[in-house]
Every structure is written in structure tokens, then in C-alpha cells.
Amino acid sequence: MQRVTVATAPIDGQKPGTSGLRKKTRVFMEPHYLENFVQSIFTGIGGAAGKTFVVGGDGRYFNDRAIQVILRMAAASGAAKVIVGQNGLLSTPAASNMIRKRATDGGIILSASHNPGGIDADFGIKFNMPNGGPAPEDVTNRIFAATGEIASYDILEAQDVDLAQLGETALGEMVVEIVDPVEDYAALMETLFDFDAIHGLFAGGFTMCFDAMHAVTGPYATEILERRLGAPAGTVWNGVPSQDFGKGHPDPNPIWAKPLVDLVMGADAPDFAAASDGDGDRNMILGKGVYVTPSDSLAVLAANAHLAPGYAQGLAGVARSMPTSEAVDRVAAAKGLSCFETPTGWKFFGNLLDDGRITLCGEESAGTGSDHVREKDGLWAVLLWLNILAVSGKSVAELLQDHWAEYGRNFYTRHDYEAVETDKANAVMDTVRGKLADLPGQSFPAGTVSSADEFAYDDPVDSSRSEGQGLRVRFDTGARVVFRLSGTGTEGATIRVYLEAYEGDAPKVAGDPEEALSAVIASAETISNLRAITGRSGPDVTT
Ligand code: VG1
Ligand code: CO
Secondary structure: OEEEEEEOOOOOOOOOEOOEEEEEHHHHOOOOHHHHHHHHHHHHOOOOOOOEEEEEEOOOOOHHHHHHHHHHHHHHOOOOEEEEEEEEEOOHHHHHHHHHHOOOOOEEEEOOOOOOOOOOOEEEEEEEOOOOOEOOHHHHHHHHHHHOOOOEEEEEEOOOOOOOOOEEEEEOOEEEEEEOOOHHHHHHHHHHOOHHHHHHHHHOOOOEEEEOOOOOHHHHHHHHHHHHOOOOOOOEEOOOOOOOHHHOOOOOOOOOOHHHHHHHHOOOOOOEEEEEOOOOOEEEEEEOOEEEOHHHHHHHHHHHHHHOHHHOOOOOEEEEEOOOOOHHHHHHHHHOOEEEEEOOOHHHHHHHHHOOOOOEEEEOOOEEEEOOOOOOOHHHHHHHHHHHHHHHOOOHHHHHHHHHHHHOEEEEEEEEEEEEOHHHHHHHHHHHHHHOOOOOOOEEOOEEEEEEEEOOEEOOOOOOEEOOOOEEEEEOOOOEEEEEEOOOOOOOEEEEEEEEEEEOOHHHOOOOHHHHHHHHHHHHHHHHOHHHHHOOOOOOEEO
16 A cells, blocks of 8 residues: 655645534535545644544534545554544544544544534534543644645555444554543443443333434444433434435534424424534533433533432532533532632633543533543433433423522523624624623613623633624623624634523523523624624524
């Protein structure tokens, strides 16, 4: 097999965002595009020679082709071994687990997460560190710098590796090991949760629907829920991964998983329902007649995690991304746990987890996780909920009501304005930024502004500083508005407006979120002038 060095030139815009590099699939398929980025990953991490990597993805269109290229490039760069999920599949949390369990030098995950898949949709690639977590900013900055200087890449001339055949093969001097993507992950889940108790729940007639959304979690959910936990066949919906996610949008929220939400709100509602996203790291939690916001889910899990064996000894601390509601902060305060506020993106939790400062963490964007891996983990969240339901004997609605009665309720919603012209999106941000200094003391329907700033994060573990992480306005009523531009989109800019109001008065916690937040929504518009600047009359997506 011949190693060839291919001349290339830098390609603009290969800058990793919130979670790796995401572009249109056709962009990734352009000559040298993928190769330039993969070579830049190797450069950014100090070379691939002698190293072992994990490679896998969510199975979307181009996943298998990209893996063949990565394998040939890793071999040409002198990697010792690459461990690949069978048929190129590995959920993001399973990849994180594999990287850690096999003590590798990191991994390359192919996914655009909840974005649609297909030749006319999205693709993505990211590097995870030996701790199993997404590369931190200093590493992604080095990778990006390498994309601007690249002049050539190395690749082996070789036939495709058979990704379906379990076991080891050679590719040049490199070993390729094809592994079952589910086995190690399922074994990890068995160490964390009381499988007997959950089995007993299903045996007692408890009903559940899990929508895998034609994405990567299907095989994991089928093995764990239906085979190991005894849930009836058919509990898992859309469980076979497809390259275009059944032409759907594999984003587990009330918009894209509407059939599931309709089901739980209807007469034939199961006791519990859940969904996960394209790469299996997000989750949506539903009960009979109830949707649990991700921020509330994090808080309920933090309050009850001790009911699961893996967390019986209590939590070291908790963390949430800045725009996530402060519901979990109230649990932390009541339990005397430290609580950290990080920028958006799982990479910022890594140091806190590695340093043993936190056990649970989460984001408002349907991401929840713990120190068992270094990614958010959709199925893990579902299993922790099931464990809590089984041990507490309560329904989802009861758990939520009891939680609000104890801690009060952080009403929460996020408004997304998608594919906005970049200059208009920047104008909205500049408008708010320009007002920050003068806002404190001013009164709005949501209350009087008590503080307003642009969030910057100083990592308490390595002292690195991350600036420009969102504009936040806090009111004396406990309400909050946050403005951020998305770092995962592939078209124009997406403005995210995060809206929150606290209600501590027990009779009012069951109120309607839209009503509870109307004053905050109005205040956000007055402060940002968003609708006038963008010409939009309302958000494209409300979650
Ligand atoms: C979004 C979410 C963020 C999440 C990120 C990756 O980022 O808001 O909370 O960590 O997606 O999730 P942004 O920059 O578009 O707001 V996943 O499941 O897409 O890897
Ligand atoms: Co995801």
C-alpha cells in the first residue's frame, strides 16, 4: 500500500464552533475539504504517530465515506490503531466511553448532532480528547490555525476497510479494530442504574415510548430498554438508524418530536416517553400530560440522583451552562452543593468533571450528563429518570409538582430566530451590547434591571478565560434574559433568546409558562429591538 502526499491549500472557514466543524454535506464532499481538516486535527494535537484513536459517527449520509478517508489518513500519519464502531456507528456518549475505557489518545466523532442529514443537509466532525470530552478551545484554536497553513496531507492508497466485520484487520501498518458499538456502553449503564428495579417497573405494566428519531440511539435503546430491561417490543420507535433520519429533523424537542408530545398529551398516553437526537447525546423527557423542560430535568435529576446506585453516595457538585435556567442552582443551594456556571457547549464541563468538582451537569438544549463520560448522554438521562420513577413510585407529573412545591419554579423558554442575515444578527447583538452599561436601574415589565453584562468564563481548574459567551440581563424579580448567537448552524446566523422567570409562590407554580413569561418576552424585545432589526414577527422555533 502506497502512502501519498497530496498538495493542498488552506480552505476558508474551517473554524470549529460550539461542537466541532459543521457545514453542509456538499461542502464536506468538496475536494480536499475533509482531508484538510483531518490533517489539521493531527497537526493540532501534535501528530498521530503511534497513537490510538476511536472513530465513529451518527450514521448520517457521508459518515461511512468520511470514515474510510480518516482511516487511510490515520494510517498514512503513522497511527498505531483505530477503533471503529461497527458500520461506522457510535453514539457520541458511547464514543466518549470508548475513548476513556480503552485509554486511547482521543477520537474523531462524525456528527452534526440534531441537524438534518443527507447530501443536501448537514455534516460535522469533531475531535475528542483522551478524557473522552470535546477538545477545549486551545486545541480547537490550534486545529483552526493549522487549517490556515496546510500545504499537503498524507493518505494511504488502499481499498475500503469492511466496517461491518467485527474484529481486527490491518490497513498498511495500522490496526483497525471494528467493535460492537453498544456492548461497552450498555455495560456501563448497568453499573450506574438499578436494572432490577427498572425491570420490575416494566414487569408491573409501566408503559413507555422512546423515539430514536431514525438516528444512532436506536440500537442502544433497543438493547437496553427492550432486551435488558424487559420493556415490550415496540417501546422503541424509529429504532433503525437511517442516513437521512427518515427525512426528519433528529432534534428531540416539542417541535420536531411532535408525535411523541401529542401522544403524551392525549388519552392513550404512556406513563413515560423520551426521545434522543441524531448522535444520541440529547434527551427529551415526557410524562402523562407533561413535558419536562431540560432545565427542570437537570434540577429534578440533581435532587433525586441518590436514588440510583451510581450516585447513592451523593453529588460532588453540579454545573449548568449560563443560559440554562437557575432551577438546578436552587437544588444545589438547598443541598449545600457547589454549582458552576459555564459557557454553552459541553467542552466547558470537562475540567470540572476531571477535577472531581461536579458529578452532574446540563444545558437547556436537552443535554444532561454526569462524570460517567465526558459528553452529554441522552439514554443515560432516560435511565436515570426511569430509576428515579421506579424507586420513588411517583409519576413524572408528581415528581415535577413536588419539585416545584419545594424549590419554586423557574419558568423557561428559548426563542430561536434561524437563518438570519449575519449583519442583522450582529446588529441585534450590538444593540444589546451597547445598552448593557446603562441598563441597571432601568425598569421593564419584567422588573428593574439589577445587572447586565457580557458573560466571560474563567475556568477554575486551568484558569483559561473564554470571552464573548452571551449577553445577559438580570431583573430584581429573579427574571433573566440572555442573547446569544448559535455556534452550530450552517446557514446565516441563528439568534437565541433565552427567557426565564422565577415563581416561588406555591399556588402559582402550576401556571402557564407563556403567561408567566410574557413580561420577560416583552422586555427582551424592548431591549434588543430584535423584531424591527430582523424584520421577523416571531421566533422560528420555541423550545
Ligand atoms: C447548541 C446548543 C448547545 C449544545 C450544542 C451542541 O449550540 O445550544 O447547548 O452544546 O448545540 O449540541 P449553539 O451554539 O447552536 O447554541 V449537539 O447535541 O448539537 O452536539
Ligand atoms: Co447531539
